[in-house]
Amino acid sequence: MERFDVVVLGAGPGGYTAAIRAAQLGRSVAIVEPSMWGGVCLNIGCIPTKALLRHAEIADLVTVHRDRFGLRGEMTVDYGVAFARSREVADGRVKGVHYLMRKHGIVELHGKGRFRDARTIDVVLNDGGRRALRFGDAIVATGATPAMLTGINRSDRVVTYEALIMRDAPPPSIVIVGGGAIGVEFATLLSSFGTSVTLVEAQPRLLPNEDAEVAIALEKALSARGVTIVTGATVQEIADGRDGTSVVVDHDGLSRTIAADTVLVAIGFRPNSAALGLDAVGVQCTPRGAIEIDDSMRTSASNVWAIGDVTAKLQLAHVAEAQGMVAAESIASAPTTPITDYRILPRAVFSTPQVASFGLTEEQARTEVGAIVVSRFPLAASGRAHALGAPEGFVKLIAEPQHGELLGAHLVGAEVSELLPELTLAAQYEISAAEIARNVHVHPSMSEAVLEAAHGVLGQPINL
Structure with missing residues (x-):
């Protein structure tokens, strides 16, 4: 029987990060994965969708915005080319994961693992063989599966993102059920390539977990690009026919039927914890199957740890990576930074x-903290945003009034995801708005909007 200090189940962003960090800390490591090396993220999630969304941006540029940028002549966009490049990008990153495993001396096992007891994992290999692994510690990083509406079955026309992202042509029309991140991203992507999109959300607004102002701004932007948005609507039935689908929703107490070629169900995820033999090691799960963990990622079994979507803490790839680092460092008794607040x-x-x-959103901050300072800087006042031809959106900072420390930030606009690290660093290390405002930012840059919003917390904006 083979013995390893650490065995990782699952090679997604959290799993392979944990394996690498454990190897860097001197542990012998094996990692078990049946097919998705790099996880959903690299194969059919984060990476290929962002490649497709880049093509959507270019499609918008040469069609919707062509006059603004002086583009002339006949131009067409080819989704097939976009799809092919998305697969090239994804496949290249998967190869990179295998390279990293070799580089760090991590043993790859292609198969499914299941706990036999507190020190043994049995692996059924894809080629039909079997391996038994003895371990000191185990890290569960098996991810999650897209949830489906109760009573609705998947088909060629009723799909989750896993099927839709592997199609080399967009549907002529689609109903997207779920106004969270996945639903909104596919609404953006498909509308750029001519698909007629209807977006249905049960809550009163899109992105219900985000700040209300941000959600309203996004709804306006999606509506402007031709997306039909139906909020406060619950799906009652999906009829799946040979020539198309129809979705029956309850909207404000009235029944409404929406016809489309395809239905995308994007209502969340269910943890992949059922077939792991967790009972054999005493690992406790929530009623919905999420593995319960403490701040160091330890489960109720002292030598079993869990990270990523299977914990249902915050189902994002970068959160899984952060959890993986903490788990590996905790196993090695190395210095680490436990995750105490996922918000x-x-x-x-x-x-x-x-x-x-x-x-915190503004609403949450007013409820939980009370007195707060809210500063907004519109990108319409940003020279860089105008130079890019994208002056829509804003940066919104929420701070406590005594020291100006950040409680939350909410941004909407071009490439605003790149502005977050400065703000989360400030929150983590109690850097005040005044200190952000004294940090010199490049001109002209989108980051100046953060600078201006920080000045706004102090009541002293410069360019507004």
Whole structure:
């Protein structure tokens, strides 16, 4: 029987990051993965969708905005080319994961792992063989699966993002059920390539977990690009026919039927924890199957740790990576930074315009903190935003009034996801708005909007 200090189940962003960090800290490591090396993120999630969204930006440029930039002559956009490049980008990054495993001496096992007892994992290999692994510590990083509406089955026309992203042509029309990040990103992508898009959300607004002002700004932008938005609507039925689909929704107490070629269901995820043999090691899960962890990622079993979407803490790739670092360092008794508050971690939606945020929304801050300072800087006052031809959006900072420390930030606009690290760093290390305002920012740059918003917290904006 083979023995390793650490065995990782799952090779997504969290799993392979944890494996690398454990190897860097001198541990012998094996990693078990049946097919998705690099996880959903690299294969059919974050990376290929962002490649497709880049093509959508260019498609908008040469069609919607062509006159603004003086583009002349006949221009067409080819989704097939966009799809092919998205697969090239994804496949290249997957190869990079295998390279990193070799570089750090990590043993790859292509198969499915299941706990036999507190020190043994049985692996059924893809080629039909079996391996038994003895471990000192194990890290569960098995991710999550897209949820489906109750009573609705997947088909060629009723799909989750996993199927839709692997199609080399966009549907002529689509109903997207779910106005979260995935729904909004696909609404942006497909509308850029001519698909008629209807976006249905059960809550009163899109991105219901984000700041209300941001959600309203995004709804206006999507509507302007031709997306039909139906909020406060719950799906009652999906009829799947050979020639198309129809979605029946309850909207303000009235029944409404929406016809489309395809339906995308994007209502969240369910943790992949059911087939791991967790009972054999005493790992506790929530009723929905999420593995329960403490701030160091330890489960109820002292030598079993869990990270990423299977914990359902904040189902984002960069959060899984951060959790993976903490788990590996905790196992090695190395210095680490436990994650105590998931609300202060960064979030981003790669729509057009982008949405980026961390921390408390204005509503949450007023409820939980009371007295706050809110500063808004519109990108219409940013020279760089105008130079890019994208002056829509704003930077909004929420701070406590005594020291000017950040409680949250909510941004909407071109490439605003790139502005988050300065703000989350400030929140983590208690850097005040006054100190941000004294940090010299490049001119002209989008980051100046953060500078101006920080001045605004002090009541002294310069360019507004």
